[in-house]
Amino acid sequence: MAPSPTGTLHLGTARTALFNWLFAKKEGGTFLLRIEDTDIERSKEEYIKNIYDGLQWLGINWDESPTIQSERVNEHKQIIKTLIDKGFAYKCYASEHELEEMRETQKKNGLAPKYDNRHRNLTPEQESEFINAGREPVIRFKISDQKLITWNDLIRGKMTWSGKDLGGDMVIARRAPADLIGDPLYNLVVVADDSAMQISHVIRGEDHLANTAKQILLYEALDLNIPVFAHTPLILNSEGKKLSKRDGVTSISEFKKMGYTSEAMANYMTLLGWSVPEGINERFKISEISEIFTFKKVNKASAKFDWDKLNWLNSQVIHEMSAETLLENLNPLFKENGWHLPSHEWGINLVGLIGPSMVLINDGVDQAKSFFEEPELIxxxxxxxxxxxxxxxxxxxxxxxxxxxxxxxxxxxxxxxxxxxxxxxxxxxxxxxxxxxxxxxxxxxxxxxxxxxxxxxxxxxxxxxxxxxx
Missing domain, CATH: 1.10.10.350 (Arc Repressor Mutant, subunit A)
Incomplete structure (x- = not known):
């Protein structure tokens, strides 16, 4: 599992982590965590902590110390140098203005935006002219339009992509002076790290399908073992659009703050794309499902987020809690409001009274308020x-x-x-x-x-x- 710490742990990322964890447990494998922090400007320590906290809260624990991608930047640059030396990659001096003009022309002609590989075969003299003009190149990996990329996806079956549909030669390092290699980019570094970590299976969202095709080309160029891929369905909102921040609550920490339990969240996320086998109840613990989880039951079609189903599962978890456990969950929230229990027994009796009508943990605060504070007459x-x-x-x-x-x-x-x-x-x-x-x-x-x-x-x-x- 390889989240990027450019924001809080997203529901979709957490669901992907859960499917990785379930598969690893079922197959007796190792669940590894890698923090992909190569986006230096947007990556933050607070987001790394949020990812760790969110996964642990859900019960998704990794088996080895997390790998921090930015700590391997020298290895990534060495691999890029190897690709250049072998003729698989080259320096592209096209300016941002030139690239924008290229895209505008393509758009006017009804073509999809695509790099036209204009600097793939520069002569030494042409390259010297660009360097003398002060241009700084990116590094691009060559992609043949005639190349067909195929793999057997554990969820989607046989997949085939054509090189001509991958947007032209791929940037694998940011701009830097011509005698240096710039910051390595996503597709290159994940291939390098997956190989170094001996990753056997890569399980991620279907929005990475094109990236997988590009990465397979890199594996082949570097003569590395290609892992098995599985691409999980997207999570959609009630309107059938990809779930995003515009839908309000999307991060695991936000769900927790609202009063959802970790058990209900993990239970519900498993159901987002995975069909329960016959004879298995939809209400379960992920430790139980890890014994029967397979990708044969993961749907190709996108999963629609259903608040009613999540609320029902959460209410079931709360109603199954002992009074002692429910009080342990509520008492910190009571204290945040300046409320103190007259006695432990009184608190047990209170949660026993309000528990059956609770859907969210936070409902307990609303329902208990009138026991601690004098209510207004409505x-x-x-x-x-x-x-x-x-x-x-x-x-x-x-x-x-x-x-x-x-x-x-x-x-x-x-x-x-x-x-x-x-x-x-x-x-x-x-x-x-x-x-x-x-x-x-x-x-x-x-x-x-x-x-x-x-x-x-x-x-x-x-x-x-x-x-x-x-």
């Missing part, structure tokens, strides 16, 4: 408390609570008090319960009233809240 609660009997009911309940020990207040005592209020005030039980809920939580919606009341009573917040409406 429309339905206000309307309920305007009923003339409401104040009488609440006054009766508050008087009874004054004779009750908060520490010993229980579900049974709460139910008994509601029954007493119903009888004493000569009203229906529903009116009592709705008025009580409105006073305690400011609204008529929420989790089980009795359990909620008992939790509030542990630190006498029920008394304080009821007294506001008498």
């Amino acid at each position: 429309d339905d609660g206000k309307k309920q408390l305007e009923i003339k009997e409401a104040a009488v009911i609440l006054k009766f309940i508050l008087e009874k609570l004054g004779n009750t020990d908060a520490d010993s207040f229980s579900k049974e005592k709460a139910l008994d008090l509601i029954n007493q209020a119903t009888k004493h005030c000569d009203v229906k039980k529903g009116l009592v319960m709705k008025s009580l809920r409105a006073a305690l939580f400011g609204t008529l919606n929420g989790p089980d009233l009795i359990q909620s009341w008992v939790l509030l009573s542990r630190f006498s917040k029920d008394r304080t809240r009821i007294s506001r409406f008498i």
Whole structure:
């Protein structure tokens, strides 16, 4: 797996890493990680850390220390020199202005943009003229228009590309003075590093198909072993377009921040392009799937991102959590809001109450807020408390609570008090319960009233809240 640290870990990159990891585990292989940081201007240490953190959070652990591509730049340049010496590559002095004019002419003639190989066969005299004019060359690798490139893709079967469709001779090093070799570029360095790392299988997105054809030519020119390739389907948004930053949340750290669990994310990403074998439930752990994963079940067609499916999986993970585990996830978020548990047991009871209705971990913060902070009275609660009997009911309940020990207040005592209020005030039980809920939580919606009341009573917040409406 070879992510580029020019941004945070993207969903698509993480899915590709997951397929690599699953395949390596299934085949008893080694999952390797390489940081492709040759884009010096855009690569940042913070993005490298984000990639490491994101993969580890998902449960995708690499088997050896990561390889840092930029640390091998001297080896890359030596390989470029070898290609030049063998006649497979050359220095191209075409200026950016000339290249732009070339592309504009092609466009006017209805042709696809393509380098016309104008400097492939410069004479020494022509090259000297360019050098004396102060031009700095790029290094280009020769690609024959007549060349056919084929490989057997583990997902797409036999693939064939024609050299004439690869955009002309390929730049493999950036501009530099003629006596130097500039910064090596992507297609060259990945071939060099894959060979040095003895990579047997390269698994990446289908948007790299053209790169694979170019890289096979480099493998052949350098007389290196060509790895097996597999190109995974793209991930599309709801409109059928490639998922991008324009769709909002795309990075793994953003999903985590929203309250998605690592287990649900890994589960869902596996389903983005992989079909579950018959008899296997869609809800699974990746450690289980690693035993049966094959590329025969990976689809060629693009996968459409489905928020509803992800939310369902996430809710299942949360609902399967023990109260202890759920509290471990929520308590740090509570503390961020300045909320502190009266006791561990109280916290366990709280998450047991709100857990069944949670879809995201962050839902627990929203649902717990009214237990820590006095809620505002919203429309339905206000309307309920305007009923003339409401104040009488609440006054009766508050008087009874004054004779009750908060520490010993229980579900049974709460139910008994509601029954007493119903009888004493000569009203229906529903009116009592709705008025009580409105006073305690400011609204008529929420989790089980009795359990909620008992939790509030542990630190006498029920008394304080009821007294506001008498």
